[in-house]
Amino acid sequence: MGLENPFLPYLATIKSTVELTPDVKLLRVELEDAAIRGSFDYKPGQFAFLSAFGEGEAPFGIVSLPRHQDDLEFAVRQIGTVTRALHELEPGDTLGVRGPFGNYFPLEDYAGKNMVIIGGGIGMAPLRPVINKILEQRDNYGNLLVINGARTPQDLVFRPEFQTWMEAPRTQLELTVDRGDEHWGGRVALVPDVLRELAPSPDNAIAIICGPPIMIHFTLAVLKGLGFKDDQIVTTLEAKMKCGLGKCARCNVGDKYVCQDGPVFTLEQISQFLEQP
């Protein structure tokens, strides 16, 4: 029909899956068409739609880094019908991938800056490629502080990578949970409280934050108290999305289309539209 149909996903195959937490699975996905696989380029912060044919489609941050591997990685939390179907997929099964969409974290602009990365629960997913990119080009950035909170120790999503993150130079990883268990010797505290205690300096710093709205709300207050300005605070928004093309208007928040103008925004761009929880 002449025009390429942007609603048509690429067919892809599940290469492997990893159970990251009781409700989060890492899906490693290979695009079937070799030419598309070779040209599928993306940056940390961008997202794609995954299709479980018959159940539907939903957007997910791409948590892998390009060029490292042909496989795309997605951390999918089982929460609704599409994610339940995606969790049921096994290696060899077919799914659809549509993307990449959206803008990305402008990491080049953060060169030389101290980075404060704060994630809660599955909110760590879009932050994982940011952390790994910074670690890959460690000399380009100042100190890296990662605060990762979760409901329980079992819900810390990227556990298999914590050792690598902790051992990286000038990098501090602070884990915290709402409720510990018998094996947990770490913090039992809320993310905003941990941030207040650690009190990173806003000088020459960028804070990137992603998590549930309630966490964002209270963490923003602490960041502001520490002296972070709105243009130093960056977040990635979740929204109901159906097309990724700026058509369906489901993701219209304030005057922004999350799929086109985001998902990455500075607080300066969106503070008017962040509703109180």
Next chain:
Amino acid sequence: MINFVDTLIEKKAAEEIVGVKASDSKYIFGKLANAGELCLNYDVTLLPPKKYFLPQRETVFKFKLGDKPSLEPVAEAKSTILIGVHPYDIKAIELCDAVFTTINPDPNYLLKRDKATIIGTDCLSPNPKAFCASLDTATTESGFDLMLTDIGDSYVVAIGTAKGDKLLKKYAKTREATQSELAGRDGQRKKALGEYKVSLNMSPEEIPGLLEVSWGSPVFKEKSEPCLSCGSCVMVCPTCVCFDVQDDVAFTLDKGERYRQWDGCMLVDFAKVATGENFRDDKEKRFRHRMYRKGKYLQERYGKLGCVGCGRCALACLAQIASPAETFNLLKAS
């Protein structure tokens, strides 16, 4: 006129000849069986002609399930001649065109739109909720292939495109309009401008700026209080383009389709995500969002106001709160 339409129906049998018809006490766009069904002297139709380019539900693609799933794109379109489209609806189609044919062109929309011929007609008896005269949408100089104006015993036809010209030459009996007939058309249009019962207390250019400073206004809470969140206002709107996308599986479980269907920001779950979070969880936020879509966001994105003043929302609203004109006027006054 009757001859023209009957000839179209007869000679263009392969095409869908659609026009405005009476349906009980209302008007609708529907397939014409004969020219006698056509009502050109109507106030407004229940649904706008948008449905011919963005149907209530349409298949986006089909898929086969099983060991090796496969996809099959679907884009269907019949040539359609739309007869009797009012200028405000033509303006609304121009906005839909901007949404669907500019950045990331939408193939399903494009195909239908390309195969459509639009024969407009001037609105000479506006409905009581319309405010087109305040939005410069009562008449239009663009967006049509042909534009008809009823001057009593005949129609003055403006030719918008070569396609329209060809259609006219081939199927209608025409002659050059006289000066007095053209003056008659201007007179009809001018008279119609005086028929509007609702007006804006500002120019359309002022609306985005007014909304810019109105985010925290109590007007949104007050106005939205009786809202039933029924979505009627957005379902009848000619510029509402929001849609949902879903999969449907055949009962044989071996195939299915992905379809899209109209959705609307005034419905409770519109902005609700799988975690249960709803980004516009009360009617005040939803009401405000709609007003900003109509008066600001679409204007900023596409250079065209998201409201054409057709009044359909106000006619459809059981709570009698939907007219953007009322809200904009209240904001202006407060």
